[in-house]
Amino acid sequence: xxxxxxxxxxxxxxxxxxxxxxxxxxxxxxxxxxxxxxxxxxxxxxxxxxxxxxxxxxxxxxxxxxxxxxxxxxxxxxxxxxxxxxxxxxxxxxxxxxxxxxxxxxxxxxxxxxxxxxxxxxxxxxxxxxxxxxxxxxxxxxxxxxxxxxxxxxxxxxxxxxxxxxxxxxxxxxxxxxxxxxxxxxxxxxxxxxxxxxxxxxxxxxxx
Amino acid sequence: xxxxxxxxxxxxxxxxxxxxxxxxxxxxxxxxxxxxxxxxxxxxxxxxxxxxxxxxxxxxxxxxxxxxxxxxxxxxxxxxxxxxxxxxxxxxxxxxxxxxxxxxxxxxxxxxxxxxxxxxxxxxxxxxxxxxxxxxxxxxxxxxxxxxxxxxxxxxxxxxxxxxxxxxxxxxxxxxxxxxxxxxxxxxxxxxxxxxxxxxxxxxxxxxxxxxxxxxxxxxxxxxxxxxxxxxxxxxxxxxxxxxxxxxxxxxxxxxxxxxxxxxxxxxxxxxxxxxxxxxxxxxxxxxxxxxxxxxxxxxxxxxxxxxxxxxxxxxxxxxxxxxxxxxxxxxxxxxxxxxxxxxxxxxxxx
Numbered sequence: 001x002x003x004x005x006x007x008x009x010x011x012x013x014x015x016x017x018x019x020x021x022x023x024x025x026x027x028x029x030x031x032x033x034x035x036x037x038x039x040x041x042x043x044x045x046x047x048x049x050x051x052x053x054x055x056x057x058x059x060x061x062x063x064x065x066x067x068x069x070x071x072x073x074x075x076x077x078x079x080x081x082x083x084x085x086x087x088x089x090x091x092x093x094x095x096x097x098x099x100x101x102x103x104x105x106x107x108x109x110x111x112x113x114x115x116x117x118x119x120x121x122x123x124x125x126x127x128x129x130x131x132x133x134x135x136x137x138x139x140x141x142x143x144x145x146x147x148x149x150x151x152x153x154x155x156x157x158x159x160x161x162x163x164x165x166x167x168x169x170x171x172x173x174x175x176x177x178x179x180x181x182x183x184x185x186x187x188x189x190x191x192x193x194x195x196x197x198x199x200x201x202x203x204x205x206x207x208x
Numbered sequence: 209x210x211x212x213x214x215x216x217x218x219x220x221x222x223x224x225x226x227x228x229x230x231x232x233x234x235x236x237x238x239x240x241x242x243x244x245x246x247x248x249x250x251x252x253x254x255x256x257x258x259x260x261x262x263x264x265x266x267x268x269x270x271x272x273x274x275x276x277x278x279x280x281x282x283x284x285x286x287x288x289x290x291x292x293x294x295x296x297x298x299x300x301x302x303x304x305x306x307x308x309x310x311x312x313x314x315x316x317x318x319x320x321x322x323x324x325x326x327x328x329x330x331x332x333x334x335x336x337x338x339x340x341x342x343x344x345x346x347x348x349x350x351x352x353x354x355x356x357x358x359x360x361x362x363x364x365x366x367x368x369x370x371x372x373x374x375x376x377x378x379x380x381x382x383x384x385x386x387x388x389x390x391x392x393x394x395x396x397x398x399x400x401x402x403x404x405x406x407x408x409x410x411x412x413x414x415x416x417x418x419x420x421x422x423x424x425x426x427x428x429x430x431x432x433x434x435x436x437x438x439x440x441x442x443x444x445x446x447x448x449x450x451x452x453x454x455x456x457x458x459x460x461x462x463x464x465x466x467x468x469x470x471x472x473x474x475x476x477x478x479x480x481x482x483x484x485x486x487x488x489x490x491x492x493x494x495x496x497x498x499x500x501x502x503x504x505x506x507x508x509x510x511x512x513x514x515x516x517x518x519x520x521x522x523x524x525x526x527x528x529x530x531x532x533x534x535x536x537x538x539x540x541x542x543x544x545x546x547x548x549x550x551x552x553x554x555x556x557x558x559x
Contacts, residue, residue, distance in 0.1 A: 065215070068218065068219065068222075069215070069218040069222065071222075072218045072219075072222025072223045072226065073218060073222050073223075073225065073226045074226070075222075075223050075226065076222060076223040076224060076225060076226020076227040076228075076229070076230065077226035077227075077229060077230050078226070078230075079226070079227050079230055080227070080230030080231065080233065080234065081230060081233070152215055155218075156214050156215070159218060159222065159517070160517055162226065163225075163226060163229050163517065166226070166229065166230055166233065167229070167233050
């Protein structure tokens with residue numbers, strides 16, 4: 001039943017978009033469809049702050065996801081074998097760390113925002129500032145999404161670690177080592193990507 | 209996107225999965241069975257069971273202990289655990305656990321009808337029913353005379369209603385019919401369960417469809433072997449085969465034409481998984497019977513289902529493994545009680 005509603009809405013939307021486009025085309029007003037104008041007129045601050053917000057938001061979602069995945073397994077397995085509770089907190093701390101990284105990155109990124117007056121800038125300088133806005137957006141999005149994936153993965157592995165620990169205490173260390181291995185490539189990806197983009201913005205921001 | 213089950217499974221069922229795996233870790237292993245087989249009396253057995261996960265479950269029973277009391281108490285532990293799981297389950301897991309219950313409900317209905325045919329009182333029969341299969345309309349089953357009555361008056365509101373489609377007829381219930389009803393119900397149940405697991409998809413489908421396919425094939429083979437020498441015609445027999453196993457469709461056609469044990473063996477040996485089950489079985493003392501081999505294979509499949517995480521198969525496997533353990537302990541207890549220790553090692557080892 002819901003499928004029909006989706007199909008109806010989607011087809012109405014497609015029809016409206018298509019008819020608007022064709023109208024512009026046939027009345028020789030094609031120039032009005034200007035993507036570049038839209039992008040350059042959105043303030044670079046909007047892009048930059050969205051990126052910063054996404055960095056923190058997605059990281060926290062990833063961390064929360066990981067925590068509930070691993071936490072519910074620890075609770076279940078811990079009913080019969082209560083000794084696993086203390087050791088398996090380490091898995092939850094791994095997930096928590098993901099959220100902290102997200103916050104740190106967004107604080108560091110927000111320090112790069114500085115004031116500029118658009119009227120006093122030449123066109124090429126303005127172009128560089130607009131690029132800086134996009135760069136911060138990209139950095140924030142990348143950081144956020146990679147933290148999201150990392151949080152989910154660490155949660156899934158942590159849940160397996162809890163269950164393995166309940167069955168055989170020797171397994172916990174081995175599985176947690178695996179958890180560490182997830183963290184390092186991700187950390188490289190996030191921070192490396194971020195720092196590359198941030199260096200780009202540092203060159204281009206102009207203070208007036 | 210095939211891996212989304214890992215991400216969302218723990219939302220609803222993470223705690224219960226961890227709990228079931230904890231239960232499974234308490235299943236008796238080889239050491240425990242060795243201690244049990246060395247017991248001399250049932251009191252010894254009770255003492256050894258106290259050291260395992262069962263604890264003091266026989267503490268309040270008056271001595272002398274009998275095997276039926278032990279049986280009842282063992283089953284009670286499984287029932288308590290299962291009811292806890294069922295009460296905490298949500299959506300999909302609740303449906304899954306209900307499916308597990310339906311097979312016990314079918315057994316209970318057949319027990320009650322058979323008992324009524326033999327003029328037993330309801331009060332005698334109710335304690336023999338399996339506690340996991342109790343449902344509201346169960347007690348009124350005894351008043352029905354034909355399957356049409358049974359369905360229209362009683363079972364139409366019960367959870368078993370969808371499984372009754374193929375068995376409704378106007379004939380009176382008698383000995384022969386009842387077995388056919390049981391097998392037809394079970395066939396409909398197995399097919400519905402298999403289809404549900406298939407639709408759920410992901411690791412649940414991988415694990416459960418394997419187990420249920422074996423169950424379907426096992427029933428087809430057992431029905432065929434048991435029907436040699438009875439008045440069950442080949443067409444009727446073919447209608448009882450569940451159509452979800454590896455033997456479907458070609459093997460089932462061959463099985464329905466089979467006349468003796470050798471032809472059944474020939475058909476099954478065409479399938480790689482079933483060939484080793486038929487090797488080395490026989491009725492000589494010292495050989496394993498075919499049923500034993502089937503039980504062993506089922507135990508292997510159920511233990512393997514614990515290797516996958518984030519799927520519902522662990523709940524089904526736990527129930528089956530616990531049942532097998534109960535059967536093992538009762539076998540050992542019977543051997544001890546009757547002082548006939550020759551075959552005491554014929555239990556099926558689990559872990």
